[in-house]
Amino acid sequence: xxxxxxxxxxxxxxxxxxxxWGVNRTVGQMYALLFLSPKALNSDEIAEQLGFSRSNVSMxxxxxxxxxxxxxxxxxxxxxxxxxxPKDVWEIFRSLVEEKRKREIEPTLTLLRxxxxxxxxxxxxxxxxxxxxxxxxxxxxxTGWFDEVQHLSPETLENxxxxxxxxxxxxxxxxxxxPGNRS
Amino acid sequence: xxxxxxxxxxxxxxxxxxxxWGVNRTVGQMYALLFLSPKALNSDEIAEQLGFSRSNVSMxxxxxxxxxxxxxxxxxxxxxxxxxxPKDVWEIFRSLVEEKRKREIEPTLTLLRxxxxxxxxxxxxxxxxxxxxxxxxxxxxxTGWFDEVQHLSPETLENxxxxxxxxxxxxxxxxxxxPGNRS
DNA sequence: CTATAATTTCAGTAATTACTGAAAATTGGA
DNA sequence: TCCAATTTTCAGTAATTACTGAAATTATAG
Numbered sequence: 001x002x003x004x005x006x007x008x009x010x011x012x013x014x015x016x017x018x019x020x021w022g023v024n025r026t027v028g029q030m031y032a033l034l035f036l037s038p039k040a041l042n043s044d045e046i047a048e049q050l051g052f053s054r055s056n057v058s059m060x061x062x063x064x065x066x067x068x069x070x071x072x073x074x075x076x077x078x079x080x081x082x083x084x085x086p087k088d089v090w091e092i093f094r095s096l097v098e099e100k101r102k103r104e105i106e107p108t109l110t111l112l113r114x115x116x117x118x119x120x121x122x123x124x125x126x127x128x129x130x131x132x133x134x135x136x137x138x139x140x141x142x143t144g145w146f147d148e149v150q151h152l153s154p155e156t157l158e159n160x161x162x163x164x165x166x167x168x169x170x171x172x173x174x175x176x177x178x179p180g181n182r183s
Numbered sequence: 184x185x186x187x188x189x190x191x192x193x194x195x196x197x198x199x200x201x202x203x204w205g206v207n208r209t210v211g212q213m214y215a216l217l218f219l220s221p222k223a224l225n226s227d228e229i230a231e232q233l234g235f236s237r238s239n240v241s242m243x244x245x246x247x248x249x250x251x252x253x254x255x256x257x258x259x260x261x262x263x264x265x266x267x268x269p270k271d272v273w274e275i276f277r278s279l280v281e282e283k284r285k286r287e288i289e290p291t292l293t294l295l296r297x298x299x300x301x302x303x304x305x306x307x308x309x310x311x312x313x314x315x316x317x318x319x320x321x322x323x324x325x326t327g328w329f330d331e332v333q334h335l336s337p338e339t340l341e342n343x344x345x346x347x348x349x350x351x352x353x354x355x356x357x358x359x360x361x362p363g364n365r366s
Numbered sequence: 367c368t369a370t371a372a373t374t375t376c377a378g379t380a381a382t383t384a385c386t387g388a389a390a391a392t393t394g395g396a
Numbered sequence: 397t398c399c400a401a402t403t404t405t406c407a408g409t410a411a412t413t414a415c416t417g418a419a420a421t422t423a424t425a426g
Contacts, residue, residue: 006298007311013294020287022203024384036311036319037287042344043403053386058404079394079402089321104203111196115189127221128190138272140242148347161324163354166338170354171346179293207414226373236416241374262372262424 001051007036011050023067026052027060031069031085040073040082068095090154096147105143112136184234190219194233206250209235210243214252214268223256223265251278273337279350288326295319 001008003073011032029050041049047057061083063148069092073082086092112132120126149157160167168181184191194215201211205327212233217224224232230240244266247253252275269275276280303309332340343350 004305004308004311006301006308009294009296010311010315013291017291019206021207024324026384036314037204038307038310046221047246054402055387055404055406056385059385062404081403089317093321093325102201108196108200111192113191118189120189122187124221125187125189128187128193128219131219132193134272141341142276145344145347148349152348152351158324160354161328164328165335167332167343167350167354168335171343171350209414238376238417239415242415245374260376264373292377 001049002032003049007033009038023063026050026056027063030060031058031064034064034083035085037084040075040084042080042082044080046083067099077163088154090157094150097150099142101146105139109136109139109143112139184232186216186232190216193219206246209233210237210246213240213243214247217247217253217266218268220267222259223267225263225265227263229266250282271337273340277333280333284326284329288322292319292322292326295322 001011003011006134011029014032014035015025015029018025021028023031030046033046033049043054043057043061046061047054061070061081064083065072066094070083070085073084075082086095112135115132116129116136118125118129120129149160152160163170184194188192190355194212197218198208198212201208201214204211206214213229216229216232226237226240227245229244231254233240233330234252244253246263247266253266253268255269258265269278295318299312299319301308301312303312332343335343346353
């Protein structure tokens, strides 16, 4: 790995973190390398910089593409595939949440809905359904909320976040003026 | 596994999901079993219901306790440890985010801060630092926001979420009345 | 203190996941 | 079309992670 110390530390760290986020070490490293890189890199460059096999890069990049964490670009007169990460960190964050939802949240919601449709006879099943109902409600609320706010512009979102819990005060103030809007 | 079909499906599903959230299959199953259970269970009951070894349960429960996803309770006149999950799903969600932050976000922030302190000489390093600065800013903003809103009561939080993106309209309305509060 | 019930540790092994290199497939130009 | 550059697949193997059972430890009641 012939990276500068700053870059190398970052790449290694993301390798470790990758495993906590459901991708393996090498995929995490590939992502980090591309995130820092000022230009798109091709598979050979990635393989060489990180010191693993060409085929591993191929599989890893396929996974990063599927997570929409990287995109494929081409250079004129060059047949090779080049990879880069989206520039905007908000966009990255949004795709990540979006994909996590598709892969983890939606299947869970489906399971919960199915289970809630079943006829519960025993007390055990009735209690289980009640717990599932609570979980289902929370997930629906949280994902529904995310759906809505993710369409706000990055600036609006940023402003909202900077408001933090003060949002509550502003809202209750607005609520006093126009009861229909009370939070 | 002598669970009712409804419970069994849920338990198996959480086993699979566990691996995507950084815990292994058996730990995910233990959590799911306890989440659904109407009463606290001891290690032998867990081992028997799920069909794995007593020692595995011991290790798994240690992990769930460390994530604050389960708590230890005792029954009068019974020396054994019993386990249960917190009742309130909001509380569960909050501990999960809190622990994720401690283990994954904080170390990353530390790394980023350190890297940003370093003197960047090459263009490559300068660009890398700029990227890290963007990432650092996003993480600070998002975690700072979470810090604030997690202290709101579950009801307020729920109301805020139900507002969704409409929050923007209410805020800009309030802003017109009192420019100092403009979002 | 001793006996026993309960829990934890840990070395060994099983199971899973990650990685490689060689071969196959695909792509684009001549 | 054929050829060469590039990417993908996949079987085999390496590395890692998960799980067990036996032994050690801890805790409690008598």
